[in-house]
Amino acid sequence: MFAQHFPVLPIVLPLIGAPVCMLLARSQLAWLFATLISGFSFFISIVLLLTTLDQGVLSYALGGWEPPWGIEMRVDVANALVLSVVTGLSTLVLVYAKQSIDKEIDRNQHTLFYTAHLLCLAGLSGILSTGDAFNLFVFLEISSLATYTLVSLASDRRALTAAFRYLVMGTIGATFILIGVGMMYMKTGTLNMLDLAARIAEYDSNRTLNTGLAFILIGVSIKLALFPLHMWLPPAYTHAPSAVSAFLAGTATKVAVYVMVRFIFTIYGAEYVFHEMGMDVILLVLAIVAIFNCSFVATVQSNVKTMLAYSSVAQIGYMILGISLVTSAGLMAGLLHIFNHALMKGALFMAVGAVLFRTGSADIKAYYGLGKRMPLTMAAFTIAGLSIIGVPLTAGFVSKWYLVTAALEQQHWLIAFLILTGSLLAIVYIGRVLEVAYFKEPADPTDTTIKEAPVLMLIPMWILVLANIYFGIDTSLSVSAADAASKWLFQPAADLGAVR
Amino acid sequence: MSFIVDYYNYWIVVFLMMAGFYIVISANNLVKKVVGLNIFQTSVFIMYISIGKVSGGSAPILADGITSYSNPLPHVLILTAIVVGVATTAVGLALIVRIKRAYGTVEENEFKDKDALI
Amino acid sequence: MAELIDLVLLGMLAITALRIIFLKDLFAVVMLFGIYSFLSALIFVNLDAVDVAFTEAAVGAGIATVLMLGTLALTGRKEKANSHTALLPLLVVIVTGAALIYGTLDMPPFGDPENPANQHVAPRYIEESPQEVGLPNMVTSVLASYRAFDTLGETAVVFAAAIGVLSLLGLPKQSQATIESGLKSHLVLRVVAKLIIPLILVFALYVQFHGDYGPGGGFQAGVIAAAAIILYALVFGLPLATQVIQPKLLKILASMGVLIYAATGVAGLFFGGNFLDYNVLASDPVAGQHIGIIVIEFGIGVTVFAAILSIFYGFASQAERANIQ
Numbered sequence: 001m002f003a004q005h006f007p008v009l010p011i012v013l014p015l016i017g018a019p020v021c022m023l024l025a026r027s028q029l030a031w032l033f034a035t036l037i038s039g040f041s042f043f044i045s046i047v048l049l050l051t052t053l054d055q056g057v058l059s060y061a062l063g064g065w066e067p068p069w070g071i072e073m074r075v076d077v078a079n080a081l082v083l084s085v086v087t088g089l090s091t092l093v094l095v096y097a098k099q100s101i102d103k104e105i106d107r108n109q110h111t112l113f114y115t116a117h118l119l120c121l122a123g124l125s126g127i128l129s130t131g132d133a134f135n136l137f138v139f140l141e142i143s144s145l146a147t148y149t150l151v152s153l154a155s156d157r158r159a160l161t162a163a164f165r166y167l168v169m170g171t172i173g174a175t176f177i178l179i180g181v182g183m184m185y186m187k188t189g190t191l192n193m194l195d196l197a198a199r200i201a202e203y204d205s206n207r208t209l210n211t212g213l214a215f216i217l218i219g220v221s222i223k224l225a226l227f228p229l230h231m232w233l234p235p236a237y238t239h240a241p242s243a244v245s246a247f248l249a250g251t252a253t254k255v256a257v258y259v260m261v262r263f264i265f266t267i268y269g270a271e272y273v274f275h276e277m278g279m280d281v282i283l284l285v286l287a288i289v290a291i292f293n294c295s296f297v298a299t300v301q302s303n304v305k306t307m308l309a310y311s312s313v314a315q316i317g318y319m320i321l322g323i324s325l326v327t328s329a330g331l332m333a334g335l336l337h338i339f340n341h342a343l344m345k346g347a348l349f350m351a352v353g354a355v356l357f358r359t360g361s362a363d364i365k366a367y368y369g370l371g372k373r374m375p376l377t378m379a380a381f382t383i384a385g386l387s388i389i390g391v392p393l394t395a396g397f398v399s400k401w402y403l404v405t406a407a408l409e410q411q412h413w414l415i416a417f418l419i420l421t422g423s424l425l426a427i428v429y430i431g432r433v434l435e436v437a438y439f440k441e442p443a444d445p446t447d448t449t450i451k452e453a454p455v456l457m458l459i460p461m462w463i464l465v466l467a468n469i470y471f472g473i474d475t476s477l478s479v480s481a482a483d484a485a486s487k488w489l490f491q492p493a494a495d496l497g498a499v500r
Numbered sequence: 501m502s503f504i505v506d507y508y509n510y511w512i513v514v515f516l517m518m519a520g521f522y523i524v525i526s527a528n529n530l531v532k533k534v535v536g537l538n539i540f541q542t543s544v545f546i547m548y549i550s551i552g553k554v555s556g557g558s559a560p561i562l563a564d565g566i567t568s569y570s571n572p573l574p575h576v577l578i579l580t581a582i583v584v585g586v587a588t589t590a591v592g593l594a595l596i597v598r599i600k601r602a603y604g605t606v607e608e609n610e611f612k613d614k615d616a617l618i
Numbered sequence: 619m620a621e622l623i624d625l626v627l628l629g630m631l632a633i634t635a636l637r638i639i640f641l642k643d644l645f646a647v648v649m650l651f652g653i654y655s656f657l658s659a660l661i662f663v664n665l666d667a668v669d670v671a672f673t674e675a676a677v678g679a680g681i682a683t684v685l686m687l688g689t690l691a692l693t694g695r696k697e698k699a700n701s702h703t704a705l706l707p708l709l710v711v712i713v714t715g716a717a718l719i720y721g722t723l724d725m726p727p728f729g730d731p732e733n734p735a736n737q738h739v740a741p742r743y744i745e746e747s748p749q750e751v752g753l754p755n756m757v758t759s760v761l762a763s764y765r766a767f768d769t770l771g772e773t774a775v776v777f778a779a780a781i782g783v784l785s786l787l788g789l790p791k792q793s794q795a796t797i798e799s800g801l802k803s804h805l806v807l808r809v810v811a812k813l814i815i816p817l818i819l820v821f822a823l824y825v826q827f828h829g830d831y832g833p834g835g836g837f838q839a840g841v842i843a844a845a846a847i848i849l850y851a852l853v854f855g856l857p858l859a860t861q862v863i864q865p866k867l868l869k870i871l872a873s874m875g876v877l878i879y880a881a882t883g884v885a886g887l888f889f890g891g892n893f894l895d896y897n898v899l900a901s902d903p904v905a906g907q908h909i910g911i912i913v914i915e916f917g918i919g920v921t922v923f924a925a926i927l928s929i930f931y932g933f934a935s936q937a938e939r940a941n942i943q
Contacts, residue, residue: 115781
């Protein structure tokens with residue numbers, strides 16, 4: 001009976017769940033409830049992914065008003081894939097969060113944490129599924145406001161300034177997007193993405209539409225922390241509670257990457273953006289600078305969380321690089337990396353959070369000799385770290401492989417070389433941590449309080465680690481989904497409406 | 501001349517937007533930054549409402565004897581956007597209050613210096 | 619004529635904005651922002667957007683300004699001299715502004731009925747919504763029915779803001795009436811406030827239920843009702859206000875409003891429609907629309923009232939705390 005409503009449920013469930021969570025008031029109950037809601041959304045997302053792989057696109061008219069008059073949810077392979085990543089990671093993080101936030105967040109704020117988490121999830125799902133340009137802005141703001149709250153819940157005072165900086169940058173980004181959407185509306189009279197695509201295609205080149213696109217791309221670039229607009233991200237991820245960093249690193253910026261893909265490919269059309277406006281060159285250069293600059297900055301950080309945050313900005317560079325190759329193969333590699341990066345960064349931030357849980361510090365000094373004291377956590381860190389580097393048999397290898405192949409397909413030898421060199425820097429920053437963990441003696445060998453992390457933190461962490469290995473060996477599921485998604489996005493924008 | 505009549509509205513709005521944007525990125529005081537954000541956003545709202553204006557039209561509320569109405573859609577969008585704006589402002593100001601308590605200052609360069617000491 | 623008024627108002631806005639840039643006295647900056655907001659509300663009236671003007675005046679000039687003043691009371695009213703150079707921001711702004719001006723060059727002319735924006739989607743709202751939805755106020759029809767999902771999101775944003783402020787500032791503890799607060803010595807003010815508060819509350823109810831026919835609706839009503847309690851708190855002190863509307867109740871109300879809205883949407887599913895489809899709520903589609911819109915507007919009103927008031931409580935409790943110290 002409810003199958004036809006599935007496109008809207010991953011948004012509505014957490015949106016209803018958030019106020020219920022607030023009413024529950026007890027920390028344990030709110031945790032259980034939020035986890036269940038998130039898990040159920042994950043289940044629905046997987047069903048959606050399988051359905052769209054099979055049938056193509058699903059359209060859902062809110063309020064029964066047919067688009068473009070009403071708002072439409074439009075789920076296709078591409079956003080169903082990202083949606084599964086977001087809801088899946090959210091569920092794992094919530095399982096993990098129970099003990100993690102016990103330590104990091106004041107006890108009477110636990111319900112607020114779960115409420116904000118669900119709101120953030122609802123916002124992210126909404127951004128992904130919506131087929132309406134203004135609706136996207138609304139959900140963007142729900143997720144952003146919830147995120148500012150989540151970051152500021154940490155007890156460190158630097159979390160406050162990080163959250164404020166994030167708020168200012170995020171609002172500037174959202175306002176830029178608002179300006180862009182207004183310019184699009186001005187020339188087309190519609191807000192529905194499909195309708196926009198059809199009407200924008202009627203213009204050859206238009207100064208208002210070009211400017212609108214530029215503002216949307218800049219606004220989204222702030223949200224996805226594209227170099228050089230990334231300066232809000234490292235402090236926010238460093239000082240946020242560990243569970244929040246794990247969730248945001250794997251989802252928030254990735255959702256923004258998807259929004260960029262959506263505006264470029266399904267609204268304006270790759271032809272227009274890349275050939276008329278020459279955006280591919282700009283994105284390519286920024287992506288490569290991001291990879292090198294931020295990987296290099298990551299190698300000199302003493303705070304492991306900051307290091308991972310800079311690594312995230314560098315990894316976003318790889319995704320943008322894939323998109324800017326302007327081939328189906330490149331886009332597919334970029335989408336695949338969204339999926340794989342969520343697996344590895346989720347696991348890494350969880351491991352760092354576990355260390356913080358036991359030692360109370362995220363500084364690299366706390367990692368001395370941890371290989372023996374927290375063997376399971378450090379093993380998880382090691383495997384996920386190898387995945388970031390791109391060692392064979394891990395998920396990270398698969399996306400790098402496809403990225404390099406996509407570059408070589410276009411005879412871009414230099415780009416392929418740069419991708420591989422970027423991995424060398426990853427060896428350095430991951431290697432530093434592994435070195436002190438396995439080859440250095442602990443600062444205080446008599447300290448017996450530092451032991452393995454609790455089971456409830458280890459289980460979600462290891463699920464992600466095993467997923468890293470599984471998707472590194474058996475690539476059929478992730479690759480076929482990403483491949484179908486990129487083929488779907490790469491058809492001419494005007495054809496996207498053919499399947500209704 | 502018709503060129504100016506057609507566009508003067510948007511040009512002034514662009515100026516207003518940029519005034520707000522300038523305050524956001526140049527102000528050192530956090531409260532002033534938030535004021536700047538609000539001016540930036542309010543100016544974007546004026547742009548949207550200008551899109552929906554129809555010369556000689558009236559407010560989009562059905563009434564006898566009126567045949568030309570302005571476009572209600574931008575109005576709806578901006579109603580939503582105003583609310584989003586004030587929500588962001590409230591959270592931003594709450595953060596400022598806490599920053600003041602934690603650092604004793606709301607001037608950006610001053611708390612940057614204080615963090616450097618840790 | 620309308621164009622002339624528009625030009626004058628825009629000119630005044632430009633002057634206000636320029637003044638704000640150079641002022642160092644933050645109290646004056648915030649007051650000028652209130653003026654800026656009022657002037658834009660006037661522009662909205664002049665451009666036929668009465669609902670928007672109503673909201674801008676209540677929210678921008680009202681709530682936002684009150685919150686900013688509350689913040690200033692805690693953080694101080696002087697901006698220190700800027701030590702870093704303003705050259706880079708100026709450059710960024712000039713480049714952005716130039717891009718925007720470039721973008722205006724292909725814009726459709728201001729006020730032309732033939733503009734694409736007024737041609738494609740909008741005509742249906744104007745011509746058919748009075749029959750399809752059955753309300754004379756087209757803005758309410760679009761807001762609460764055609765684009766009801768946006769509005770659900772908007773309600774969630776308000777709820778999220780309340781969560782954010784609550785987590786940052788907390789709520790005042792009930793009935794610590796021991797502290798001297800409010801304006802006890804201003805007799806005139808106290809009497810006038812007592813007279814005016816019931817009127818404001820009645821007006822809020824009017825705005826709540828008259829939104830279908832004229833400008834107004836749940837959002838504006840919620841803000842006005844909250845303003846009545848805020849006025850009460852300002853004049854008679856926070857402890858008394860928290861006895862009238864308890865902070866705990868606000869948490870429940872803020873959640874309930876969102877739930878009422880969402881439940882209306884879910885009800886559509888059970889009657890065989892899509893999420894937020896009101897046509898199926900009654901045997902006659904237009905009657906169904908009417909039920910749906912009244913219920914969700916009520917939900918918006920409740921959440922907005924509770925959220926705005928709890929945000930104010932959050933700031934006010936910080937101020938009391940600062941006063942004690």
